[in-house]
Amino acid sequence: MELKPKTEVKLANKEVAVILKEALAAMEIKGANVFKIRAYQNAISAIESITNSVYDLWQNNKLDQISGMGASLQAHINELFTTGRVREFEALKKDLPAGMFPLIGIKGVGAKTAFKLAAAFRLTKPETAIDEVRKAGSEGKIQKLPGFAQKKEADILKAIDQAKMTKNEMPRLLITQAEEIAERILTYLKQKPFVLNAMALGSLRRRSSTVGDLDIAVATTSPEEAIQHFLSFPEVGEITGEGDKKSSVRLKSGTQVDIRVSDPGSFGSMVQYFTGSKQHNVLLRTYALDKGLSLSEYGIKVRGKLAAFSDEVGFYDKLGLSHIPPEIRQGKDEIELALSHKLPALVELSDMKGDLHVHTNHSDGVNTFEEMVLAGIEHGYEYLGISDHSPSLQSRGKYEVLGIIEGFRNRVEQINASQDQIRVYFGYEVNILANGELSLSDEVLEKLDYVVASIHTSFDQTREVATQRLLGAVRHPLVSVIGHPSGRLINEREPMDIDWDRFFAAAEEHNKIIEINSQPNRLDLPDDLVYTAAKRGIKFLVSSDAHSTESLNLMQYGIDVARRGWLTKSSVVNTLPKSEFTQAFMRYNNRSQF
Ligand code: DGT
Ligand code: CA
Ligand code: CA
Ligand code: ZN
Numbered sequence: 073m074e075l076k077p078k079t080e081v082k083l084a085n086k087e088v089a090v091i092l093k094e095a096l097a098a099m100e101i102k103g104a105n106v107f108k109i110r111a112y113q114n115a116i117s118a119i120e121s122i123t124n125s126v127y128d129l130w131q132n133n134k135l136d137q138i139s140g141m142g143a144s145l146q147a148h149i150n151e152l153f154t155t156g157r158v159r160e161f162e163a164l165k166k167d168l169p170a171g172m173f174p175l176i177g178i179k180g181v182g183a184k185t186a187f188k189l190a191a192a193f194r195l196t197k198p199e200t201a202i203d204e205v206r207k208a209g210s211e212g213k214i215q216k217l218p219g220f221a222q223k224k225e226a227d228i229l230k231a232i233d234q235a236k237m238t239k240n241e242m243p244r245l246l247i248t249q250a251e252e253i254a255e256r257i258l259t260y261l262k263q264k265p266f267v268l269n270a271m272a273l274g275s276l277r278r279r280s281s282t283v284g285d286l287d288i289a290v291a292t293t294s295p296e297e298a299i300q301h302f303l304s305f306p307e308v309g310e311i312t313g314e315g316d317k318k319s320s321v322r323l324k325s326g327t328q329v330d331i332r333v334s335d336p337g338s339f340g341s342m343v344q345y346f347t348g349s350k351q352h353n354v355l356l357r358t359y360a361l362d363k364g365l366s367l368s369e370y371g372i373k374v375r376g377k378l379a380a381f382s383d384e385v386g387f388y389d390k391l392g393l394s395h396i397p398p399e400i401r402q403g404k405d406e407i408e409l410a411l412s413h414k415l416p417a418l419v420e421l422s423d424m425k426g427d428l429h430v431h432t433n434h435s436d437g438v439n440t441f442e443e444m445v446l447a448g449i450e451h452g453y454e455y456l457g458i459s460d461h462s463p464s465l466q467s468r469g470k471y472e473v474l475g476i477i478e479g480f481r482n483r484v485e486q487i488n489a490s491q492d493q494i495r496v497y498f499g500y501e502v503n504i505l506a507n508g509e510l511s512l513s514d515e516v517l518e519k520l521d522y523v524v525a526s527i528h529t530s531f532d533q534t535r536e537v538a539t540q541r542l543l544g545a546v547r548h549p550l551v552s553v554i555g556h557p558s559g560r561l562i563n564e565r566e567p568m569d570i571d572w573d574r575f576f577a578a579a580e581e582h583n584k585i586i587e588i589n590s591q592p593n594r595l596d597l598p599d600d601l602v603y604t605a606a607k608r609g610i611k612f613l614v615s616s617d618a619h620s621t622e623s624l625n626l627m628q629y630g631i632d633v634a635r636r637g638w639l640t641k642s643s644v645v646n647t648l649p650k651s652e653f654t655q656a657f658m659r660y661n662n663r664s665q666f
Contacts, residue, residue, distance in 0.1 A: 081156040088126050089119045091152065091161065094173045097183035098164040114140030117351050117403075123567065123598045127153060128535070132573060139403070171195020174202050179231040192217050206232050234312070242326045243563045247629060248592040250276045250283035253307075253327060257288060260305050266294040267301070268336050273346040278398045279632035281595040282562060285328035289346050291339040298333045338370050340381035344388070345369035351403025352396075359407050360391060399635040418635040419614075421628055423647040428457030428497065429524055429555065429587065429615030430624070434480065435460035435501075437619045441480075445487055447621035448494055454650040455495040458484070459524045462500035462512050470516070477519045495650055497521040497657075501555060506530040508544020510551070517550040522661050524587065526555030527568070535569040542570060546578040552661045553613055554579065556589040556596040567598065576605045585645055585660050588614045588637075590630030602637025611645050611660075 083091075096112045118139045119126055129135050130153050135146045148158045165173070172190035175181050181189075193208050195201040206229060208214055214225040245253070254272035261270040267290055271277070274287030292298040299319050303311060313320035318332040334342035345353065346369065357367050366373040371380040372390055381387040385395045393410035397418055400406050409415045431437035432444050439447070441458060448456035463473050484498045499522040503511040510517070510525060517523055525545040533541065545551050557575070558567035579586055586605060589596045594617070597605065602612070614630040616623060634644060641647045648656055 081153055082127050083152070085119050085122070085126050088149070088152070089116050090177070091158070092116050092119070093176060095158070095161040095164060097173065097176045097186060098161070098168055100183040101168060101187050102164065111140045111142055111145065114351075115145055116140075121349075121351070121600075123600045124572070128569075128571075132571070134573070169195055170198050171201035171204070174198050175205060178202070178205075178228065179234070180227055181231070188217065188219070189214070202232060230312075242328075244282035244284050245327065246562060246592045247276065247279065247281055247283060247595075247632065250286060253323070253325075253329075254286055254288070256307070257286070257302075257305060257329065261288070261290060261298075261302060264298070264301050266292050266297055268292055269339060271343060273343060274330075274348055277347050278349060278401060279636060281599060281629075281633065281636075285330060287346050288329060288331045289339070289342050290331065290333045291336040291342075292333050293335060295333045295335075299331070302331050332369070334369065337382055338380040340383040340385070340387045341367075341371045342369045343384045344381075347384075347398050347401065349401055349403060352401035352406065355403050355407055356391070363391070365391070397635065399632065400638055402636075404638075416638055416640050419631060419639050419641045419644050419647060421631045423641050423644070424453075424614065424627060424631070425649055425653065426453045426455035426457070426646045427451075427616050427618065427624060427627060428455075428499070428522070428553070428613050428646060429459050429501065429589070429617045430456060431460050431501075431617070431619045432458060434458075435462075439621050441483055442487070443621055444618070444624075445494060445496055447624055448496075451624055453494060455497065455646075455653060457497040457499050457522065459499040459501045459522075462502050462516075465512060465516070470513070473512075473516055474519065477516065481519070495654070499523055499552070501526055502551075503528050504541060504545045506533070506541065508541040510545065510548060514550060522552040522657065523550055524553045524555040525551045526587075527557075527559050531559050531565060531568055533568065535571060538568045539571040539574055542575050543578050546575070546582050546584050550661075551584065552657070553585045553587050555587045555615075556591075556594050556617070557586060558596050558598060558601070560594065560596055560598070562593045562595065564593070567596075572601055572604065576608050576610055579605075579610055580608055583660055585611050585613050588612050588630045588633050590614065590616045590626040590628070590633075592626065592629050595629060595633050597633075597637075599633045599636035602633060602639065606637055606639055606643050610643075612639065612643055613646050614644055615646075 092112060093116060096109065096116065099109055115138060126138065129137055130149055135141050135149055148160060152158050168187065169190035172186040172195065175186035175189055176183060189205055190201065193204055195204055209225050209229045214220050214228060215222045254276055258270050258272060261267045269291035271289050272286060273289055275283045276286060290298050295317050303319060303321065307323045308321045309324035310322045312322055320328060320330045322328050332342060332346060360367045371378045379390060388395050388410065393407065394413050394415055396406050396410050396415060399418065406415065427448065430444055432439060432441045434441060444458065445456060463476050465473055481498060484496050487496050499520050501524045504525050504527045505511060506529065542554065542557065545554060558570065560567035586597055588602060612634065614627060614634055616626045618624045618626065645656060
């Protein structure tokens with residue numbers, strides 16, 4: 073028998089999710105069993121939230137890392153990536169109108185509605201289905217269908233128009249941008265005495281690295297007044313949804329904001345519900361149902377009777393759970409751990425004893441070495457590592473570079489001799505060249521206390537080349553830390569295509585520390601990869617990568633990533649007090665003195 077050559081079809085996570093959603097819609101119409109439907113829903117939300125590409129996981133036989141991926145779904149994905157199609161999905165969809173499938177992408181349109189619309193308007197072509205629905209709606213034909221009210225027609229039309237608008241898509245906000253907007257909204261809301269409390273929830277409260285829309289909850293006994301007050305916020309551009317207890321707007325900047333009001337007595341349940349994540353809430357609801365309890369934003373219903381909670385701790389307590397930090401409400405095993413009161417004690421900003429990735433005006437920083445050291449002391453740090461970009465060997469030559477190092481070394485020694493508050497280390501941030509070699513020779517690197525090796529050029533390498541490149545740095549005995557390993561710039565540059573498992577295995581073998589870079593547009597290593605790496609026992613440095621005294625404060629955002637990666641203090645090397653840090657760091661540096 074002759075085998076056909078394999079053709080592999082590389083699809084993005086978004087595309088895989090759409091294919092699964094269409095199959096799911098077909099199953100829902102045909103009444104597939106609830107477990108299968110739930111597994112598909114789980115797999116879809118997992119695929120939509122991971123940073124790893126499904127394709128890469130598949131190539132590495134790691135599909136089982138995606139939750140909800142049972143054996144049969146894995147087989148389908150395998151078929152999809154090898155042949156570009158899934159015969160079972162095609163069979164499922166075959167006798168359904170092809171025009172129903174694009175409709176499930178419209179907000180508020182589920183499988184059943186899509187099916188009814190497609191059947192009623194004989195939508196056989198996916199390409200034109202949405203436009204045909206829009207045309208039918210604008211002619212008032214949708215509300216004439218059985219089961220479709222006027223309101224439903226209006227909602228569908230609006231959703232189509234909004235989807236068209238967001239096609240020129242609003243990028244997700246950096247967490248710092250989301251914080252700034254939320255701060256302005258909360259300050260504005262709290263001007264009124266009837267706003268008893270107001271909080272920013274959703275992905276921002278979970279400290280997600282990027283935020284899609286803002287979710288605000290208000291505690292008040294005057295819900296209508298509170299909503300009206302919110303709608304008069306000067307930055308509101310357009311009201312996209314209005315009700316007695318909730319409302320949505322689009323700000324002039326384009327950012328969407330959802331608000332919900334609740335009476336103070338049930339604010340805790342509202343906060344819980346609206347914090348999410350969706351996956352966490354779904355698991356929590358399932359867990360509660362097993363105990364005969366039903367959850368909502370109003371409280372917990374026990375045999376028809378509603379218990380209300382003014383704070384979230386009480387809400388979780390009623391379920392027999394410890395309070396789960398928002399950062400790890402991810403739909404992993406946080407509920408089981410909360411039940412046995414074994415949640416990890418996540419690392420905190422106040423645990424940080426030093427910062428090892430700091431630039432001065434020696435390279436591209438704005439402050440002097442002495443100013444940065446003073447700022448470090450003001451932060452209460454016990455140690456500070458200066459890691460400027462290294463001078464170039466090509467343009468300056470070895471002797472000039474060695475001279476620069478000697479001069480800087482003298483300043484570091486002077487500072488260390490002159491005071492006891494802070495210990496200063498002298499490192500460089502060295503480039504990992506395209507071939508995996510470093511931009512400085514060993515003879516130069518040996519003069520430093522430590523080396524952060526980072527990629528700053530040639531990001532478009534194939535997976536194999538890029539992985540080998542990082543491995544080159546990992547194997548280098550004089551490298552201590554791999555800086556911002558994925559190279560991503562959020563909304564600007566995709567993470568590099570790296571075989572993370574191989575990278576983590578090598579980092580483990582060669583005793584290298586991985587950086588969590590706190591720059592808000594980097595947040596690199598990304599949180600889901602931090603989680604994976606930490607499971608292997610990898611150690612991290614959370615670094616500000618400060619280029620000014622001011623930006624030492626960015627450490628908070630790296631801590632957010634660390635917490636979302638479930639890290640405790642013990643996985644973060646720069647939580648160690650000075651004495652232990654020096655010893656531990658020397659080991660990572662392969663240096664006998666320091
Ligand atoms: P984002 O806005 O994309 O950055 O992410 P989130 O998590 O802020 O998502 P969003 O704004 O759609 O919803 C905010 C929270 O509201 C979400 O984290 C949990 C809750 N929520 C929203 N939709 C549902 C739902 O269908 N079921 C449940 N149980 N909770 C939901
Ligand atoms: Ca949100
Ligand atoms: Ca929202
Ligand atoms: Zn860098």
